[in-house]
Amino acid sequence: MPLTGREVRLETYPRGEVRATNFRIVEVPVWEPGPGEVVVRNTWTSVDPGLRLRLRETGPAGYFAAFPLNAAMDGIMTVGEVVESRAEGFSIGDTVWHALGWRDYAVVEADQPALGGLGTLTRLDTDLASPQSYLGPLGGMGLTAYAGLFHAAELRHGDVVWVSAAAGAVGSLAAQFAHIRGHRVIGSAGSDEKLSYLLDELGLDAAFNYKAGPVAGLLREAAPDGIDVYFDNVGGDHLEAALGALRTWGRVALCGAISEYESTGPTPGPSNLFQATANNLTLRGFRGSSYVHRMADMQRDVGGWLRDGRLRYHESIVAGLERAPEALMKLLSGETIGKTLVRIA
Numbered sequence: 001m002p003l004t005g006r007e008v009r010l011e012t013y014p015r016g017e018v019r020a021t022n023f024r025i026v027e028v029p030v031w032e033p034g035p036g037e038v039v040v041r042n043t044w045t046s047v048d049p050g051l052r053l054r055l056r057e058t059g060p061a062g063y064f065a066a067f068p069l070n071a072a073m074d075g076i077m078t079v080g081e082v083v084e085s086r087a088e089g090f091s092i093g094d095t096v097w098h099a100l101g102w103r104d105y106a107v108v109e110a111d112q113p114a115l116g117g118l119g120t121l122t123r124l125d126t127d128l129a130s131p132q133s134y135l136g137p138l139g140g141m142g143l144t145a146y147a148g149l150f151h152a153a154e155l156r157h158g159d160v161v162w163v164s165a166a167a168g169a170v171g172s173l174a175a176q177f178a179h180i181r182g183h184r185v186i187g188s189a190g191s192d193e194k195l196s197y198l199l200d201e202l203g204l205d206a207a208f209n210y211k212a213g214p215v216a217g218l219l220r221e222a223a224p225d226g227i228d229v230y231f232d233n234v235g236g237d238h239l240e241a242a243l244g245a246l247r248t249w250g251r252v253a254l255c256g257a258i259s260e261y262e263s264t265g266p267t268p269g270p271s272n273l274f275q276a277t278a279n280n281l282t283l284r285g286f287r288g289s290s291y292v293h294r295m296a297d298m299q300r301d302v303g304g305w306l307r308d309g310r311l312r313y314h315e316s317i318v319a320g321l322e323r324a325p326e327a328l329m330k331l332l333s334g335e336t337i338g339k340t341l342v343r344i345a
């Protein structure tokens, strides 16, 4: 009896907020693997804000491609177990990551680059960490936080650091990396529950709820002497507040701009961009996937911090492939803490 499995397909592009009705779950046959291919039974799949940028007819130029309608959604990080292999170096039972998520089974070509190299089929060491942690701190999330803080922002001795969306997957790692390195770290997030998480569990030096008032004022209260580094996950009013608080030679790692992802029209730029000139600031965009060559360094450092208990890591798990769209909706509306994952099997 041939194998079949479910996959999530995009049926219509959302306008504004994502809805479950934009997607459909279909049952499809699983193809026999050809030479150099493996069949993977996916067990965990990632849910990322960046997916929202690809749920459009045309995504941002230079970014990962938009998802086509009525087709499997390729280019989403996933881990799973090899159930059939015709590829050298991969055996039945291996735990791997690859980029054909949001489906039960994937036929994956070994050595085929995916997601800028981040999602190329790779065997994972599950003696070191759980499979799903390779979708979080030991994978793309860890690499993004690591690249943003240490490379884009060039973290320096004594820097005061602000991280926005600090209770999320990337933000909670970036904030803790800076804290572990001895920096004063301010985190911001959108609920009191998240503030408790930042202060009581992650041990950050200060935190504020950006919904409690104008961000610039809240940041000034948390960092009366200003900041040196801003790790930007949000854009919009947060970036504007950072520009007003950055001290001379300060740096911004432009990681993401989630406040803009569901907007239906143009979003305003910061009104105070001249502060970058006035204070010799550097604003640098970056992609985690452009730092795949630093993955081993990141896994060594972050793996060590996890093992010695200095790094905390939270997962928000939604059970069932059919609930992947719901998990994305929860993530975008701020209902999740830490890394948002779908457990498939």
Ligand SMILES: NC(=O)c1ccc[n+]([C@@H]2O[C@H](COP(=O)([O-])OP(=O)(O)OC[C@H]3O[C@@H](n4cnc5c(N)ncnc54)[C@H](OP(=O)(O)O)[C@@H]3O)[C@@H](O)[C@H]2O)c1
Residues within 6 Å of the ligand: 047, 048, 049, 050, 141, 144, 165, 166, 167, 168, 169, 170, 171, 188, 189, 190, 191, 194, 210, 233, 234, 254, 255, 256, 257, 258, 259, 260, 286, 287, 288, 289, 331, 332, 333, 334, 335, 336, 337, 338, 339, 340
């Ligand atoms: N450059 C890269 O390579 C790269 C890679 C991965 C992710 N990213 C970016 O990094 C950012 C965080 O991604 P993640 O995967 O770690 O997601 P996440 O932080 O786990 O989830 C997103 C969070 O953003 C917050 N948020 C949503 N709308 C907001 C708004 N209007 N204003 C302020 N905060 C808002 C929500 O938390 P609150 O409750 O605090 O509002 C939500 O929990 C995103 O911008 C993403 O696109 C970039």
